[in-house]
Amino acid sequence: MAQDPFGYSFIIPAYNDAAGLQRHFAYFAACGARVQLVIVDDCSQDGTEAAVAAAELPENIRITYRRMAENGGPAAARNLGITLAGEERVMFLDADDLLAPCFFDVMRLAPLGGETDFVLFKYHLSRDAGQRFSYDMHPVDRRFFSRRPEASFPLQRFRLQDRPEAMATVNFPWNKLYSRGFLQRADIRFPDLRMHEDITPHWQSFLRCRQFGVLDWAPPLITHWEVPQGGRATQxxxxxxxxxxxxxxxxxxxxxxxxxxxxxxxxxxxxxxxxxxxxxxxxxxxxxxxxxxxxxxxxxxxxxxxxxxxxxxxxxxxxxx
Missing domain, CATH: 1.10.287 (Helix Hairpins)
Incomplete structure (x- = not known):
């Protein structure tokens, strides 16, 4: 595998999901990229801090761990994570999701940089805890990624007026890879809400960017589980x-x-x-x-x-x- 020239900061809000973090550690231990895992512990009670302390990772992976003084929800955790991110490429990553094996291979080709402030990519939406590769997305995202405008691989960069329908994609925080400079310059922030906190930064991203990339050509790069059982926020x-x-x-x-x-x-x-x-x-x-x-x-x-x-x-x- 070729050496990845880019560094990545993954901002991970964590609340009582030590098992999810351990799954992330196993994934990143096998990658060759320079990675900073920014783990913001939102007052977990399940041994999350101990799981982080026990993580054995190679030298190219470093952990920045902060525990919140009080439970503030994912918005506060992500906002703190933005201030701690130190690498040039930044992504929000939930503790219970998982990146695809090809994530870094694809991102080496992503049209991010110059005036391209972030890239948008496909995901696996799984409603079965045992299924990782579903090749399914929400209908609005299936429609968006099925419309392939003329663009040369891999330079699929757009101004908002070129593809305004991109704003109507589902407002996930984890289906975009950002330039850290853009997050800081555009002052992208999550509002102090316990529900729908990801809508505002989604729209801010499009309204404030110079241009964005769309990885129409790439396979899904993350699995997001929406298992009907349990007390998930979506229910x-x-x-x-x-x-x-x-x-x-x-x-x-x-x-x-x-x-x-x-x-x-x-x-x-x-x-x-x-x-x-x-x-x-x-x-x-x-x-x-x-x-x-x-x-x-x-x-x-x-x-x-x-x-x-x-x-x-x-x-x-x-x-x-």
């Missing part, structure tokens, strides 16, 4: 989701200052309506007792958002009563 129904409406209003306010706002507003409107449809639909369908009350609250908040928004609500077919 939560309740008050913590209500903050997203104010956060989206903040995103829209920034979008309206962008030179290409006229072309970007319909993309933003579609993104919002997809999210609202999921919140008052599939999310509440499996929400258990009290879900109907929250369905009504989410629907009312969405209606208030559209009444105040300058984006035009996408035309929707009448929903069944």
């Amino acid at each position: 939560y129904v309740g008050e913590k989701r209500m903050d997203v409406f104010a956060e989206l209003a903040n995103v829209e306010a920034e979008l309206l200052t962008h030179a290409g706002a006229g072309r970007l507003l319909p993309v933003f409107a579609g993104f919002c309506e997809d999210l609202f449809t999921w919140m008052r639909g599939r999310l509440c369908d499996g929400g258990g007792a009290g879900a109907e009350r929250w369905r009504r609250k989410y629907a009312a908040a969405a209606a208030a958002f559209w009444a105040a928004s300058e984006a035009e609500q996408p035309q929707q077919e009448d929903e069944a009563a």
Whole structure:
């Protein structure tokens, strides 16, 4: 394997997932790249600190470990991680996800650098704890990556006006590799929320970048598990989701200052309506007792958002009563 000329900082918020960190350690121990693992422990109670201390890694892998003074959630952990990242390429990585074996081979070819501030790539979405290579993504991302504009391999760099639909991809923090200089210069930050904290930095990334890369040609580079069982945030129904409406209003306010706002507003409107449809639909369908009350609250908040928004609500077919 050729020596990777780049250094990577992986920002990993950790909360009671020592087993996930140990899986990361085994993965990185076999890679030849220069890697900094920035592990921000959000007051874990499961032996995470001991697992980090016991990690045996080669010289090219170093760990920067910080334990939060109090539990602050993934947003606070990632923001602290940004200040600790020291390598030129930075990625947010969840403790319970896993990079693909070919990650570093692909990233050596990624069009990152110069005016390209980050690259966007495919992922495996798995709903089975035993399945790592699913070759599945959320529908909006499948549609985006299936549209291949004319571009020479591997120099697939775009300005936002070239591919505005990229903003409507799912707002994951871990499907992008960043230039550290861009994260600092653009002041990308996660808001102090316990739900939907990844929406704002997703939109900030596109609105503030000079240009971005899209790895249409690459295989999925990370596995993200969305196992239906358990208490994952994706299954939560309740008050913590209500903050997203104010956060989206903040995103829209920034979008309206962008030179290409006229072309970007319909993309933003579609993104919002997809999210609202999921919140008052599939999310509440499996929400258990009290879900109907929250369905009504989410629907009312969405209606208030559209009444105040300058984006035009996408035309929707009448929903069944």
